[in-house]
Amino acid sequence: MLLDxxxxxxxxxxxxxxxxxxxxxxxxxxxxxLAPSTLDWSGCDxxxxxxxxxxxxxxxxxxxxxxxxxxxPFKDHSFSKVLVYACLQYHTTKDAITAVSExxxxxxxxxxxxxxxxxxxxxxxxxxxDTAFGCRRRLVGLASEAKRFVLSQPRAKDTWFDREWVxxxxxxxxxxxxxxxxxPPYRFDALLAPR
Ligand SMILES: C[S@@+](CC[C@H](N)C(=O)[O-])C[C@H]1O[C@@H](n2cnc3c(N)ncnc32)[C@H](O)[C@@H]1O
Numbered sequence: 001m002l003l004d005x006x007x008x009x010x011x012x013x014x015x016x017x018x019x020x021x022x023x024x025x026x027x028x029x030x031x032x033x034l035a036p037s038t039l040d041w042s043g044c045d046x047x048x049x050x051x052x053x054x055x056x057x058x059x060x061x062x063x064x065x066x067x068x069x070x071x072x073p074f075k076d077h078s079f080s081k082v083l084v085y086a087c088l089q090y091h092t093t094k095d096a097i098t099a100v101s102e103x104x105x106x107x108x109x110x111x112x113x114x115x116x117x118x119x120x121x122x123x124x125x126x127x128x129x130d131t132a133f134g135c136r137r138r139l140v141g142l143a144s145e146a147k148r149f150v151l152s153q154p155r156a157k158d159t160w161f162d163r164e165w166v167x168x169x170x171x172x173x174x175x176x177x178x179x180x181x182x183x184p185p186y187r188f189d190a191l192l193a194p195r
Contacts, residue, residue: 002033004030004085004086004116004117005030005033005034007116007189008030008034008083008085008114008116009034009037011112011114011116011180011189011191012081012083012112012114013112014034014037014038014081015037015038016037016038016039017039017080018038018039018080018081019038019039019040019042019078019079019080019081020034020035020038020040020041020042020079020080020081020082020083021042021043021044021072021074021078021079021081021082021083021103021106021107022041022042022043022044022083022085023044023069023072023082023083023084023085023087023099023102023103024044024045024046024069024084024085024086024087024090025043025044025045025050025051025054025064026045026047026050026054026086026087027050027053027054028043028050028053028054028055028057028062028064030083030085031043031054031059031062031064032057032059035059035061035062036059036061038061038081039061040061040062040063041059041061041062041063042062042063042064042065042074042079043062043063043064043065044064044065044066044067044069044072044073044074045064045066045067046066046067046068046069047066048066051064051065051066069084069087069091069095069098069099069102070091070095070098070099070102071102072102072103072105072106074106075106076105076106077106077107077108077109078106079106079107079108079111080107080108080110080111080112081107081111081112081113081114082103082106082107082111082112082113082114083113083114083116084099084100084103084113084114084115084116085114085115085116085117086116086117088115088117088118088119088159088161089118089119089157089158089159089160090157090159091157091159092157092159093159093161093165093169096159096161096169097169097170100113100115100169100170100192103115103192104172104174104175104192109174109194110194111194112191112192112193113175113191113192113193114189114190114191114192115166115170115189115190115191115192116189116190117182117187117189118161118166118187118188118189118190119158119159119160119161119186119187120160120161120163120185120186120187120188121160121161121162122162122163123185123186123187124160124186126185126186127186130184163179163188166179166188166190167179167190170190170192171192173195174194174195175192175193175194175195176192176193176194176195177190177191177192178190178191178193
């Protein structure tokens with residue numbers, strides 16, 4: 001996780017003037033590492049359990065609240081940096097576009113938005129081959145007890161994204177998108193900065 005935090009800090013270059021929003025903050029693990037170098041840090045997640053866990057490790061300049069990425073409970077232009085990290089896969093492509101337009105709405109026009117750790121559809125086959133995750137998908141293809149069992153388990157949406165599509169769909173007249181590949185290459189990051 002430290003590596004992720006270093007990477008996020010390189011993109012967003014946090015300073016003691018920054019008001020940061022951490023969309024889909026989970027248990028606040030990024031906040032614990034990164035919030036101390038910012039002015040204040042707000043985390044929002046739709047899971048009550050995650051927000052309870054995040055609030056448990058409270059640092060003075062952090063607050064966590066329940067909220068949907070697609071309808072952020074914040075006023076326009078409330079934050080200088082917005083982080084949408086390791087959560088796009090739980091969104092449909094339509095909801096991903098809504099979540100990013102919400103991130104733009106709550107960010108100041110001169111701010112920065114990092115949509116990070118996005119599953120790369122061009123790498124899906126390689127990912128399935130190289131990891132155990134592919135086995136689960138293959139089981140879903142079986143007409144058997146195994147299929148019923150696999151389908152009965154709670155599932156993430158597991159949406160994979162095309163890099164070109166992300167550039168086109170998240171960029172607009174005000175925001176330009178810079179895509180960065182990662183190593184291993186199964187995921188990528190999209191930094192949105194003002195044009
Ligand atoms: C893998 S965790 C990542 C947490 C955190 N961003 C991190 O990198 O440690 C994904 C989180 O997204 C949250 N989530 C998924 N879809 C959401 C949505 N539409 N609105 C708000 N939270 C959502 C889940 O509850 C979960 O806590």
